[in-house]
Amino acid sequence: MAEPLVEITNLQVHFPVFSNGVVRRRVGNVRAVDGVSLTIGRGETVGLVGESGCGKTTTGLAILRLIEPTGGTVRFDGVDVGTLRKDELRRLRRRMAMIFQDPYASLDPRMSIGDIIAEPLRIHGLSDSASERTRRVADLLDMVGLSPDYRDRFPHEFSGGQRQRVGIARALATEPDFIVCDEPIAALDVSIQAQVMNLLEDLQEELGLTYLFIAHDLSAVQHLSDRVAVMYLGRLAEVAERRRVSEGLKHPYAESLLSAVPIPDPVVERTRIRILLEGDVPSPLNPPSGCRFRTRCRYAIDRCASEEPELQRLGDGHVVACHLYDPEE
Amino acid sequence: MTEQVLSVDDLTVSFGTRLGRARVVNGFSYDVAEGETVAIVGESGSGKSVSSLALLQLLPVPPARVEGKALFRGDDLLTMSDAEIRRIRGNRIAMIFQDPMTSLNPVRTIGYQLIEPLAMHMGLDDRAARARAAELLEIVGIPSPGDRLDDYPHQFSGGMRQRVMIAMGIACNPDLLIADEATTALDVTTQAQILEEISRLQEYMGLAVIWITHDLGVVAGIADRVVVLYGGSIMEEAPIDDLFAQRLHPYTRALLASLPKPGLDRPRRLEAIPGLPPNPVRLPPGCPFAPRCTHAVERCFSEKPELRNPESSHRVACHFDAGELYG
Amino acid sequence: MTPGIDQGVGDAGEPIAEHRSRARATVDTVLRNRLAVAGLIVLALLVLAAILGPTIAPYDINDINVADRLTGPSTAHWFGTDELGRDVFSRVLIGARVSLLVGFIAVGIALIVGVPIGLVSGFYGGAADSWLMRMMDILFALPAILLAIAILAVLGPGIVNAMIAIGIVYTPIFARITRGSVLTIKESVFVRAARSLGATDGRILRTHILPNVTAPITVQASLSLAFAILAEAALSFLGLGVQPPAPAWGRMLSEGRGFFEQAPWMAIFPGVAIVITVMAFNFVGDGLRDALDPQQRSVIESRGAE
Numbered sequence: 001m002a003e004p005l006v007e008i009t010n011l012q013v014h015f016p017v018f019s020n021g022v023v024r025r026r027v028g029n030v031r032a033v034d035g036v037s038l039t040i041g042r043g044e045t046v047g048l049v050g051e052s053g054c055g056k057t058t059t060g061l062a063i064l065r066l067i068e069p070t071g072g073t074v075r076f077d078g079v080d081v082g083t084l085r086k087d088e089l090r091r092l093r094r095r096m097a098m099i100f101q102d103p104y105a106s107l108d109p110r111m112s113i114g115d116i117i118a119e120p121l122r123i124h125g126l127s128d129s130a131s132e133r134t135r136r137v138a139d140l141l142d143m144v145g146l147s148p149d150y151r152d153r154f155p156h157e158f159s160g161g162q163r164q165r166v167g168i169a170r171a172l173a174t175e176p177d178f179i180v181c182d183e184p185i186a187a188l189d190v191s192i193q194a195q196v197m198n199l200l201e202d203l204q205e206e207l208g209l210t211y212l213f214i215a216h217d218l219s220a221v222q223h224l225s226d227r228v229a230v231m232y233l234g235r236l237a238e239v240a241e242r243r244r245v246s247e248g249l250k251h252p253y254a255e256s257l258l259s260a261v262p263i264p265d266p267v268v269e270r271t272r273i274r275i276l277l278e279g280d281v282p283s284p285l286n287p288p289s290g291c292r293f294r295t296r297c298r299y300a301i302d303r304c305a306s307e308e309p310e311l312q313r314l315g316d317g318h319v320v321a322c323h324l325y326d327p328e329e
Numbered sequence: 330m331t332e333q334v335l336s337v338d339d340l341t342v343s344f345g346t347r348l349g350r351a352r353v354v355n356g357f358s359y360d361v362a363e364g365e366t367v368a369i370v371g372e373s374g375s376g377k378s379v380s381s382l383a384l385l386q387l388l389p390v391p392p393a394r395v396e397g398k399a400l401f402r403g404d405d406l407l408t409m410s411d412a413e414i415r416r417i418r419g420n421r422i423a424m425i426f427q428d429p430m431t432s433l434n435p436v437r438t439i440g441y442q443l444i445e446p447l448a449m450h451m452g453l454d455d456r457a458a459r460a461r462a463a464e465l466l467e468i469v470g471i472p473s474p475g476d477r478l479d480d481y482p483h484q485f486s487g488g489m490r491q492r493v494m495i496a497m498g499i500a501c502n503p504d505l506l507i508a509d510e511a512t513t514a515l516d517v518t519t520q521a522q523i524l525e526e527i528s529r530l531q532e533y534m535g536l537a538v539i540w541i542t543h544d545l546g547v548v549a550g551i552a553d554r555v556v557v558l559y560g561g562s563i564m565e566e567a568p569i570d571d572l573f574a575q576r577l578h579p580y581t582r583a584l585l586a587s588l589p590k591p592g593l594d595r596p597r598r599l600e601a602i603p604g605l606p607p608n609p610v611r612l613p614p615g616c617p618f619a620p621r622c623t624h625a626v627e628r629c630f631s632e633k634p635e636l637r638n639p640e641s642s643h644r645v646a647c648h649f650d651a652g653e654l655y656g
Numbered sequence: 657m658t659p660g661i662d663q664g665v666g667d668a669g670e671p672i673a674e675h676r677s678r679a680r681a682t683v684d685t686v687l688r689n690r691l692a693v694a695g696l697i698v699l700a701l702l703v704l705a706a707i708l709g710p711t712i713a714p715y716d717i718n719d720i721n722v723a724d725r726l727t728g729p730s731t732a733h734w735f736g737t738d739e740l741g742r743d744v745f746s747r748v749l750i751g752a753r754v755s756l757l758v759g760f761i762a763v764g765i766a767l768i769v770g771v772p773i774g775l776v777s778g779f780y781g782g783a784a785d786s787w788l789m790r791m792m793d794i795l796f797a798l799p800a801i802l803l804a805i806a807i808l809a810v811l812g813p814g815i816v817n818a819m820i821a822i823g824i825v826y827t828p829i830f831a832r833i834t835r836g837s838v839l840t841i842k843e844s845v846f847v848r849a850a851r852s853l854g855a856t857d858g859r860i861l862r863t864h865i866l867p868n869v870t871a872p873i874t875v876q877a878s879l880s881l882a883f884a885i886l887a888e889a890a891l892s893f894l895g896l897g898v899q900p901p902a903p904a905w906g907r908m909l910s911e912g913r914g915f916f917e918q919a920p921w922m923a924i925f926p927g928v929a930i931v932i933t934v935m936a937f938n939f940v941g942d943g944l945r946d947a948l949d950p951q952q953r954s955v956i957e958s959r960g961a962e
Binding site: 218256264280 | 372373472486487488489516517518519520521522525543544545546547548549550552569570573583584585587588589590591597598599600601602603605606621
Binding site for chain 1: 668669670671672673674675677678844845846848849850851852853854855856859863864867868
């Protein structure tokens, strides 16, 4: 694997929950991210996949320290992000950026798209003059396929896909090394999704970017990622290389997730065997003891209730958090 | 020949807006047979949701203008009186929507909301309605149904709420269920559960379903026939296997080609369709897909294509046939 | 270096909606509301009256003419004369100045003090928020006119003090509304995006939050103007506002009370002036609210092809 750019060790993000009385006491924690360790290599795309409430978006925000982690460390290019002072953190933000899910909410409706893209340049004083700034904005618009003539237009004049391109241009303004893409295509029309995916790929190649691609759409994640990490209820269930995903994932949850993804081929759909899960995801306020997935897992054994599984190495960077794959068994 | 539950003929819906007349649905014609699942596939601006709302007279008229015919077992839904259409809604034809949180009344218990259609359409008294409501919850797979009747929507998860919506939908044993992006907002594992549920109910009840979605994977799993929409018009209509195998219309072909396909060897870059979906206020005169079609010629921009082979089970709206297009 | 276009990502296309700034869109929407337009016309006339008053008034406001006292409306005196023979029309005209001046300056004070309080409270929260909002609550709890009277009792009557008093009375509502808006906008995705870029709190407040709270504040301002003018009328009715001989609608009402049987026009005309002015501001305020409330925006306009 290439040299590590982002190293996440035992990341924890807990949100306190307060009672509704006259005196508000803390009655528990929502354990949104509960011990995630992951390494992202330079130039790599790691896909982070999972369903609602699994903590994938929170993980992305915590890596950029847009939410304060309550435990664990995040190292960016060797630097511990959690220990940085405000001004140091601000400087570091030039090297990492985020693309958000909702193209209708992620752009300030009061600003022209030119100003939106120029904002990071202004914040970090990256252009010497207004004309240079204008030129840089024009280049960025061009890079994402939008005509620089539209720099004075407002977000509401554009479609979802176009707005998302503006968001991408904004993220690229400071020439970052690392971009967290939080569900960048989920809100777009199907015929536009492919355009934006291609754009992200092209940019990665051209600019040497590193991506953390967060999504619930397994097909898109598989397509763009070098490695895929599956999360369930705040913890990693499995991490595997892309090829491995097609061959079949090992963790019982990952396995059922894969089998639930609809395939646009009626013959396959008719003949495939679907593994349907019972019930709903437990609450992150009170996750099951031991392995969190055991309440819905058809392979659960006694040990699953008493002991939380560690990530077992299966070779080739493939890890699974399941007792079934523990050599001790 | 199986009876047609629904027969839509030249349905047209337009809206008056500040910027002009938005032509959202332009002459849809399709049939739904007893017990059949018809998938209506389209993106924004395709008219998929609006056309279904029009069937049950759920669009505000004005600003909407609805023309055409929609025969439900021989009676035209579009010309029914208020009283008549109210007897159909929730009773003979049920509709479920994308977001159960906004379709369900947050300040009423689930039981109350289930009992409402039962009492109204089937004339059941309180006790009978309550018993039937619990039965329905059980049918859709909600555990401890009797207790859950007194719970409020926010006490259910997203998947459970959608099941409650389904229960409300099938409460009066309808002939037709219209599901408008019913699983789009759900997790993929929950979606799989719900799709399974509806399949089961269909078999059990002989229910016909119109499934509206943008997800071709979902379509592949549940549809008997598919209607592909673009820019307010039908592009292609075919039995499911034929559609995916032959994909006669350039839009169908391009759309399927642009999807990421999991698999070991596949090209890194996707075949994206260039351009944007059309704006219903500024719809071009010819084929709506022409601006983005790689096979388009001048005729495509000026003349709107009719459906080829209107009598067969596989219809395509294109000036050219497959041989001419794909060699 | 244009991977977008070179490698066939393709042109993203043109904008899908017409190029109109939000200000223009708002103005267009308001102008379609007939009541609001009527209100705007009335206000325009009032402002003209206020500016040109002394020039166009047929008589001087202190033109005492005892011979003609208490005469009804006529061609010489359109609104009649009062107990000292002064022309009521001229006095109502000049009175417009006072009302508008006090109204605008009072609301101006409320804005200048209230909005920053709301911004700080909403954005930073914590102890500052608690203390500031408690203070605002205390002011809010007292009925407006009573509070104004109390303040004037301390400061003494007069036009400037009336402006200050009314300004203080309306400060809490601007603080509240600003704070509410800030709380919502603070959680927006675009604010989070700004943080991800490294924006400082100050920048976020100035560039992102403030421009996005102007909508509710504008609506509130126009509605508060209506109330401020009413409040001024009440204060001068009680003799606490503008002092004689300067005319004020409220005081004219008060003076007209004593002569209501003989010369009802002394009270009617200033009264009608008050009502029309307040209604005009209300209509404009409602029109603005309808235009600026995002729910009202047509789906097709704001989201393009849907």
